Amino acid sequence: MNSKQQTVRLSDGHFIPVLGFGTYAPQGVPKAKVTEAxxxxxxxxxxHIDSASMYQNEEEVGLAIRSKIAEGTVKREDIFYTTKLWCxxxxPELVQLCLEQSLKKLQLDYVDLYLIHFPVSLKPGENYLPTDENGQYIFDTVDLCAIWKAMEKCKxxxxxxxxxxxxxxRRQLEMILNMSGLKHKPVCNQVECHPYLNQRKLLDFCKSKDIVMVAYSALGSQRENIGIVQNNPILLDDPVLDSLAKKYKRTPALIALRxxxxxxxxxxxxSFTEKRIRExxxxxxxxLSxxxxxxxxxxxxxxxYISFTKFKGQPEFPFSAEY
Known part of the structure; x- marks a missing residue:
């Protein structure tokens, strides 16, 4: 069955395809590979295509989308495209600028979903990860409600x-949901989620507020990132997933996604491998039973797997709370 037929309704009435294609590429992966994949x-x-300003590959992703539209494979309205506001x-005065920069790179008129990427703020500037002379990140004060008001204006x-x-x-979601003058509530919360981090409590909370949870690193992916935790167990080598894969005649990755x-x-x-993308x-x-x-x-x-430990200690660092 084609994934575009399997969608979930968002609280604002739009529909999001339940299976998305993640486009983050570690350093060393050629940019052209992103377009091809x-x-x-x-x-x-x-x-459903997921990218972000921080990934610095929106030109390549946009090229792929536009070429498939030009070919007649899809129309723009068939594609659900997500981008994200970097730290x-x-x-507030920069929130729309970030989105406009993404649209310019993509050469698209609109995106389907715009997310606050991470609740910690960094010093504004050209550098995505500004550091001082000692190599420490330069943080900025953060007002999540003010950022959210600027997000609403983009919509x-x-x-x-x-x-x-x-x-x-949960606390940060409640801060937005309870803010005065809320016009558009967050339709989703994209978080790391996989069998080793199943986010049960956060999922239950999101469901109770009609917020869709979107899972990244759903295969426990090890990736070169500012937040990667080394030496974690490899999810897809888990013997339980392996035995279920044999039982259902699928791969451990498919069991984890299902x-x-x-x-x-x-x-x-x-994935940037054609066989896995198709799989x-x-x-x-x-x-699954x-x-x-x-x-x-x-x-x-x-x-x-993605811990953003270098952001730890900031007032809005989200992972210090239980959920």
Missing amino acids: TKIAIDTGFR TFHR DAGLTKSVGVSNFN YQLQRGIVVLAK NMQVFDFQ LEDMKVIDGLNKNVR
């Missing part, structure tokens, strides 16, 4: 159809 993903049936653009201006957040904990879909989570799958679309071809879902629930270890 995104084209393959669209050809395979992916209609150096948190001053009202038609530059994005929906607005949401990423890496927010687990999220059945929990009502929108899941992002990232990930098979997530719609089978279903309730017993096996419980078995996977039991794998939770609260292990984070």
Whole structure:
């Protein structure tokens, strides 16, 4: 079944495809590879493409989307595109500028979803990760409610159809939901989520507020990032996932992705290998039993692969709270 037919309704009435294609590429992956992989993903049936200003590859992703539109493979309205506000653009007057820069790189008129990437603020400037002479990050004061008001204005201006957040904990979500004059509530919270970090409490809270959870690093992906935790157990080598993969005649990756879909989570799958990109679309071809879902629930270890530890100690660092 084509993924574009499997969508979840967001609280603002728009629909998000439940399987998304993640485009973050570690340093060393050629930029052209991002264009090629995104084209393959669209050809395979992916209609939800996830990127960010911070990934510094929106020109390449935009090129892939526009070429598939030009070919007639898809129309613009078939594609659900997400971008994110990076931490150096948190001053309210910069929020729309960040989105406009993304749109210029993409050469698109609007995005479908604009997220606050991370709730900690960095000093504004050209550098995505500004540091002082000692190599320490230069942080800025953060006012999440002021940032959110600026996000709402981007939606009202038609530059994005929906607005949401990423890496927010329960307290930060409540701060937005309870702010005075709230016009548009966050439609989603994109967070790290996989069988080793199943985010059960945060998921229950989000569901209670009609906020869709979107899972990144859904395969426990090890990636060169400012936040990567080294020496974590490799999720896809887990013997339980391996035995379930044999039982269902699938891969451990497909078991991990299917687990999220059945929990009502929108899941992002990232790969630059054609075989794996095509394989990930098979997530719609089978279903896990309730017993096996419980078995996977039991794998939770609260292990984070993306920890943003260098942001720790900041007042709004989100991962110090339980959820």
